[in-house]
Amino acid sequence: MTLPQNQSPAEFEYYVNATSIEEACRALGDGTGTILAGGSDLWVQKDEGVKTFGPRLINISRLEELAEISIGNDQVRLGARVTMTDILCNNELGKIAPGLAEAANRFASSQIRNVATIGGNFANASPAADAVIPLLCLDAEIELARLDGNAVATRSIPAVDFFTGPGKSVRAADELITAISFKPRDGKSLARFFKSGPRPALEISIVSLGIVADISDGKLSNVRIALGAVAPIPFRARKTEALIEGQKIDDNLIAAATDYLAEEISPIGDVRGSAWYRRHLARTYLQEALTNVA
Amino acid sequence: MSLKVEIAFKLNGHAVAQEILTSASTLQVLNRDFDLAGAKLACGEGECGACTILVDGVSRNACLMAGVDLDGRDVETVEGLWESNGLDPVQEAFVKSGAVQCGYCTPGMVMQAKYLLKPGKKLSRDEVLRGLEGNVCRCTGYHKIVDAIVAVSGETS
Numbered sequence: 225m226t227l228p229q230n231q232s233p234a235e236f237e238y239y240v241n242a243t244s245i246e247e248a249c250r251a252l253g254d255g256t257g258t259i260l261a262g263g264s265d266l267w268v269q270k271d272e273g274v275k276t277f278g279p280r281l282i283n284i285s286r287l288e289e290l291a292e293i294s295i296g297n298d299q300v301r302l303g304a305r306v307t308m309t310d311i312l313c314n315n316e317l318g319k320i321a322p323g324l325a326e327a328a329n330r331f332a333s334s335q336i337r338n339v340a341t342i343g344g345n346f347a348n349a350s351p352a353a354d355a356v357i358p359l360l361c362l363d364a365e366i367e368l369a370r371l372d373g374n375a376v377a378t379r380s381i382p383a384v385d386f387f388t389g390p391g392k393s394v395r396a397a398d399e400l401i402t403a404i405s406f407k408p409r410d411g412k413s414l415a416r417f418f419k420s421g422p423r424p425a426l427e428i429s430i431v432s433l434g435i436v437a438d439i440s441d442g443k444l445s446n447v448r449i450a451l452g453a454v455a456p457i458p459f460r461a462r463k464t465e466a467l468i469e470g471q472k473i474d475d476n477l478i479a480a481a482t483d484y485l486a487e488e489i490s491p492i493g494d495v496r497g498s499a500w501y502r503r504h505l506a507r508t509y510l511q512e513a514l515t516n517v518a
Numbered sequence: 519m520s521l522k523v524e525i526a527f528k529l530n531g532h533a534v535a536q537e538i539l540t541s542a543s544t545l546q547v548l549n550r551d552f553d554l555a556g557a558k559l560a561c562g563e564g565e566c567g568a569c570t571i572l573v574d575g576v577s578r579n580a581c582l583m584a585g586v587d588l589d590g591r592d593v594e595t596v597e598g599l600w601e602s603n604g605l606d607p608v609q610e611a612f613v614k615s616g617a618v619q620c621g622y623c624t625p626g627m628v629m630q631a632k633y634l635l636k637p638g639k640k641l642s643r644d645e646v647l648r649g650l651e652g653n654v655c656r657c658t659g660y661h662k663i664v665d666a667i668v669a670v671s672g673e674t675s
Contacts, residue, residue, distance in 0.1 A: 235520035236540040239586055260584055267543055267582045268563045281540055285587055309576075333652025334630065336564055338576045339583070425651030426565055 234270040237279040242287060248400050249371040251282045255397035261285050261305055262339035264332070265348045275391070290343070290402060293317065301405040304343025308355065312337065320408040323358035323434050326417035330354060333426050343401040346386060349393045352429045352453040358417050360384050360450035360460055361436035362406040368399040378402065384450075387457035414439050414517055418509040419452070421496075429453050430497040433509040439517060442472050449510070454491040454502055463488045464510070478514045482507040525589040530598030538585045545569045545580035547588060548595060556596035556625040560654075567653030570626035570633075571595050577633035579652070596625035599632075608632060611670035612663070619657035627653050631667045640672035 236258070242248035251257055256278035260266060262285070269275045284290060290305035295316050302311070311317055311328040318325040331337050331354050345355040346366060364383040369376050383404065386393050395401065409415060414437045421427025432452035437444040447468045449461040464485040471477050491502035526535040529552065536551050545562075548554045548571070557580045560568040569580040572594040599606035605613070608631050618624050627650065634641065634649040641649075646667045647660075655663060 234541055237521050239521060239523050239540045241586070241589065260587065262582075263584050263587065264564055264579070264582045267584060270541070271543070271562060281584075281586070283584070283587060286590075333564070333567070334633070334649055335567060335570055335577050335579045335652045336582070339578050 234277045236281040239281045241283045245369055246376050248282055248284050249369055249376055252398045253371050256280050257282045261341045261344050264336050264340045299405055300408050301403050302342050303403055304401045306342050308337035308340050323415040323417040327354045327358045330419050342404055347401055349387050349391050351390055351457055354432055356458045357432050357434040357450045357452050360458055361434040361448040364404050364406040367403040369402045370399045384460050389456050412439055416513045420505050431502045431505040435513045444468055445470055454489040461485055461488050473514055473517050478511055482511050485510050523586055527588045528592045530594055540586055542585040543581050544583035544585050544588055547585040554595055554597050558622055568623050568626040570629045572629055577630050596628055607670050611666040615662045615666035617662040617666040619659045623655045627663055635671055641668055643668055
C-alpha cells in the first residue's frame with residue numbers, strides 16, 4: 225500500500241552528511257547551501273514552500289563537536305546542535321541560566337524539543353523564537369564559522385546584533401552557526417522567562433518576555449529585558465532597562481516601568497493577538513517579574 | 519527532479535537499504551518506500567504527533583525529519599512492536615482501557631508512550647499529559663489514553 229502524498233516543492237541537487245565543521249563549511253562555500261540540523265523548522269518551511277532553499281543540502285546533525293555543552297566559571301558554551309531537551313535535562317544550566325531552562329521547558333512539544341536545536345532557533349530568525357529571548361538577556365554571543373582559504377575562520381557577534389528582520393540575520397550564506405556562549409550569572413540574579421499562547425504547548429508565542437538582572441538591596445543592576453513577537457526581530461527593551469537600572473523596586477517604579485515598556489514596544493496586531501493585547505501581556509509579565517523582587 | 523541517495527539504517531530491528539529522494543521526509547520514506555502505514559500523515563507540520571516514531575530511542579515527528587537523515591539510525595515504528603509476541607504491553611493497555619476510537623492517532627500515541635515509559639518508573643497523570651503535549655486525538659479520547667499509559671507504567675519490562 226502506498227499513501228498518496230504531495231511532492232515537495234523543494235528539490236536538492238547535492239547532499240552531504242558532514243562529519244566535521246570544516247566539511248560543513250566547505251560544502252557551504254559557494255553560498256547555495258541549506259543547513260539541516262533538527263529539521264523541525266526546515267522541513268515545514270520546505271513543504272509549505274514559504275522559503276526558497278539553496279540546492280545543496282548539508283546535514284550537520286551528526287557533528288558531535290556541535291552537540292557539546294561546556295560550563296566554565298567564566299563562560300557557558302552551547303554547541304549549535306544542542307537540543308531543547310539537552311538544555312532541559314542539564315541541571316547545571318537550570319541553575320545558572322534559569323530563564324533559558326524555562327524557555328526550553330515551554331518550547332513546542334516533547335517530540336520537537338528532542339530535535340530542535342539552539343543554533344536552529346537563531347538561524348530561523350523568527351521574531352517569536354523562544355530560546356533566543358533568555359539568551360539576549362544573558363548578553364550571549366553567536367559564533368559563526370566559514371572557510372577562509374583552506375582553514376576554518378570564526379567570528380563572534382553579540383546575539384542582539386544577529387537579527388536583521390523576520391527570517392533574516394547577519395549570517396552570511398557561507399557561514400555556519402557553531403555555538404552560543406554567555407557568562408554564567410550567580411544565584412542572586414533575577415532570571416525569568418514568560419510566554420503566552422492559548423495552550424501551554426506547541427504555541428508560537430503571542431508575546432514572550434525575558435528578564436535578567438542582579439539584585440542587591442532591592443535594587444536591580446545590569447538589567448536586560450528582551451521580548452519576542454513585539455517587533456520584526458527579537459527585541460531588547462533598552463529604554464525600559466535604563467529606567468529600572470540601579471533603582472529601588474517599588475510600586476511607583478513598577479508602574480512607571482510597565483507604562484514605559486508598553487510605549488517602547490511596537491507590536492502588530494495579527495491572528496494571534498491584537499497590538500493592544502500584546503502590550504497588555506508585556507506589561508503584565510514585567511509587572512510579575514518586578515513584583516517578585518520588590 | 520531531485521537528487522536520489524542511497525541510505526542504510528535499522529528499521530524495526532532489521533537492516534534495510536533504500537534509494538530515496540533527498541527532498542523526502544522520513545514519513546514519506548516509511549509510507550512509500552517501506553509500505554509502513556503506522557506512522558500517519560495528518561498535519562504534516564509537527565503539531566499532531568500522528569507520525570511519532572523512535573529514532574535512536576528518542577521520539578520525534580517523522581514528518582519533520584529529513585529522509586536522508588535516516589542513514590545509520592536505529593528506527594522503531596509501531597509495526598516493530600508486534601513481531602512474533604503479539605501486542606506490546608502498551609498496546610494491550612490501550613485495548614484494555616478502551617483508548618482507541620477512530621485509531622488514527624493511536625500509533626503516534628503508542629510510540630510517544632514507549633518513549634515516556636521507563637522500566638520500573640510509575641508515571642503520574644500529569645507526567646503523561648505533559649509527555650503527550652505533542653499528540654492530538656481528534657476523537658478527544660484523552661482520558662482513556664492517559665489511563666492506559668498510567669496503568670502500564672511502573673512495569674519492569
